[in-house]
Amino acid sequence: MSFDENDVPGLHRRTFLGLATAALAKVSLLGVGSGCSPNPLELETNPPPAAPPVPDDVFQLGVASGDPLHDRVILWTRLAPEPRNGGGMPDVNVPVIWEVFEDEGLTRPVRNGWVWAAPALAHSVHVDVDRLEPSRTYWYRFRIGDAQKSSVGRTRTFPRPDSSPERLRLASATCQKFRDGYFTAHDHIAAAELDAVVFLGDYIYESGGESSVPGREPVDVERVTTLSEFRDRYGGYKQDPSLRRAHEAHPWIVTWDDHEVSNNYAGLHWEEARRDDGDPHTIRAAAYQAWYEHMPVRLSLPEDPANLTIYRRFDFGDLARLFVVDGRQYRDPQPCNAEEGKPCQELRDSDRSMLGQAQFDWLVAGMRGSAARWNVIAQQVLFSSFTLRNNLAIPDSWDGYHRERQRLLDVMGESAVRNPMVLSGDVHAAFFNELHADAMDVESDLVGVEVLCTSITSSGDGDGMGKYLSVVEHAAPEVWYADALKRGFTICEWTRAGCDVTYYAVSTVREPKADLEIAARFRVKAGTLEIERL
Numbered sequence: 001m002s003f004d005e006n007d008v009p010g011l012h013r014r015t016f017l018g019l020a021t022a023a024l025a026k027v028s029l030l031g032v033g034s035g036c037s038p039n040p041l042e043l044e045t046n047p048p049p050a051a052p053p054v055p056d057d058v059f060q061l062g063v064a065s066g067d068p069l070h071d072r073v074i075l076w077t078r079l080a081p082e083p084r085n086g087g088g089m090p091d092v093n094v095p096v097i098w099e100v101f102e103d104e105g106l107t108r109p110v111r112n113g114w115v116w117a118a119p120a121l122a123h124s125v126h127v128d129v130d131r132l133e134p135s136r137t138y139w140y141r142f143r144i145g146d147a148q149k150s151s152v153g154r155t156r157t158f159p160r161p162d163s164s165p166e167r168l169r170l171a172s173a174t175c176q177k178f179r180d181g182y183f184t185a186h187d188h189i190a191a192a193e194l195d196a197v198v199f200l201g202d203y204i205y206e207s208g209g210e211s212s213v214p215g216r217e218p219v220d221v222e223r224v225t226t227l228s229e230f231r232d233r234y235g236g237y238k239q240d241p242s243l244r245r246a247h248e249a250h251p252w253i254v255t256w257d258d259h260e261v262s263n264n265y266a267g268l269h270w271e272e273a274r275r276d277d278g279d280p281h282t283i284r285a286a287a288y289q290a291w292y293e294h295m296p297v298r299l300s301l302p303e304d305p306a307n308l309t310i311y312r313r314f315d316f317g318d319l320a321r322l323f324v325v326d327g328r329q330y331r332d333p334q335p336c337n338a339e340e341g342k343p344c345q346e347l348r349d350s351d352r353s354m355l356g357q358a359q360f361d362w363l364v365a366g367m368r369g370s371a372a373r374w375n376v377i378a379q380q381v382l383f384s385s386f387t388l389r390n391n392l393a394i395p396d397s398w399d400g401y402h403r404e405r406q407r408l409l410d411v412m413g414e415s416a417v418r419n420p421m422v423l424s425g426d427v428h429a430a431f432f433n434e435l436h437a438d439a440m441d442v443e444s445d446l447v448g449v450e451v452l453c454t455s456i457t458s459s460g461d462g463d464g465m466g467k468y469l470s471v472v473e474h475a476a477p478e479v480w481y482a483d484a485l486k487r488g489f490t491i492c493e494w495t496r497a498g499c500d501v502t503y504y505a506v507s508t509v510r511e512p513k514a515d516l517e518i519a520a521r522f523r524v525k526a527g528t529l530e531i532e533r534l
């Protein structure tokens with residue numbers, strides 16, 4: 001299933017249809033119903049009803065945009081005057097006006113309209129603004145009448161699928177545990193020149209605990225499991241000014257990992273320590289709904305939010321195809337009771353799936369059918385096998401699903417699949433790895449590279465999941481770079497000739513502001529995947 005061609009109306013549309021039939025009828029007269037182009041300034045022909053009274057300061061969570069295509073992008077906001085305490089909105093629908101401009105000064109409007117923010121979706125709104133120009137920067141904001149205005153966001157459309165763009169620049173980021181530090185990396189992501197930010201999971205952490213950083217108050221201390229608790233957790237995270245700035249500066253393309261729901265969960269299988277938390281299906285429904293409500297994604301919430309299909313792909317002209325993968329919802333339980341270390345027999349025999357058959361088939365078909373110069377898989381966890389090769393398995397990563405990993409490596413090795421790359425996160429360390437045709441043989445052909453970015457904050461300054469580094473030093477020639485001590489993000493810049501990968505590190509997450517340094521840089525040559533350290 002692919003969402004390249006959008007047309008999945010969200011709940012806001014259904015609400016709109018139900019509540020604004022008069023306005024809709026008016027638009028239909030103008031030709032929307034028959035597929036003609038309506039007046040681009042819809043507010044003039046389709047004014048919103050007067051807004052009911054709402055509290056002050058409803059736009060504290062800022063704005064976001066995401067899932068850019070060549071002619072459209074999702075704009076997001078949520079009305080929440082009390083983001084950590086139920087949102088604070090009255091139990092009524094509120095008409096929210098959205099406006100898109102082609103200049104930063106907001107003097108040249110190109111599209112506008114209005115949508116209902118409904119209590120059922122925590123007064124979040126997702127607007128799929130279409131009829132935009134390709135490869136173009138826009139500015140946008142939301143408002144309620146003339147009384148309250150949101151901050152201004154900037155976004156950008158992708159190039160046309162049939163075009164040949166010169167370059168694509170994406171930042172990848174992952175693992176932003178609030179109580180482990182300030183999101184200093186996001187200020188630098190906001191300042192970077194990018195086409196989009198790709199977020200690889202652990203946007204929130206469901207677990208509680210005291211803050212390890214002075215002044216970085218925990219959003220609360222309990223483990224969240226209900227819809228209102230998940231909403232409050234997102235509300236707390238999204239008030240962070242650095243995170244807000246990174247959303248305001250670029251469109252995001254988001255997937256999730258485990259901590260948006262429950263540590264190390266696999267489908268509906270909860271780890272032992274979490275089995276008293278409640279019914280996994282109910283928790284997953286609450287978690288997925290809250291994630292949907294807070295992410296700028298082109299999706300609609302199904303009847304049962306526990307089944308929310310989020311895997312999707314994006315074409316950046318013929319330069320790159322980006323696969324956004326869900327490694328959690330469909331996975332079989334980890335072998336070896338998910339314990340890291342010497343692989344148990346179950347792992348050796350494991351034919352378990354991380355992606356599930358339907359998503360696996362979708363991914364393989366999309367790779368084989370791709371005419372793109374680069375084929376990039378954005379997914380959650382460590383893909384390389386240097387750990388398993390060295391008898392130190394991580395069952396929650398691809399080591400636990402190593403036959404499926406091998407089947408993906410087989411496809412990456414096919415000549416029709418050009419220049420495969422894997423983006424990953426999760427381990428609170430940075431890695432740059434060669435991927436070989438045979439996962440257990442580093443002498444076999446090079447078929448791809450893995451770019452694993454370190455955490456935004458998780459594990460804090462000077463710490464991280466360094467337990468695999470001794471293996472890397474002695475017995476992992478496929479690992480070009482490994483650093484567990486730094487927090488930050490990675491930027492990949494693809495051209496027709498190659499891909500430059502830059503690992504950025506912040507000087508600290510213990511204070512609100514930090515300096516940025518380049519920790520490592522590599523160039524991957526298109527065609528041969530030959531790697532050069534810069």
Ligand code: FE
Pocket residue numbers: 175176202259426427458
């Ligand atoms: Fe994490």
Ligand code: CA
Pocket residue numbers: 201202257258259426
């Ligand atoms: Ca994780």
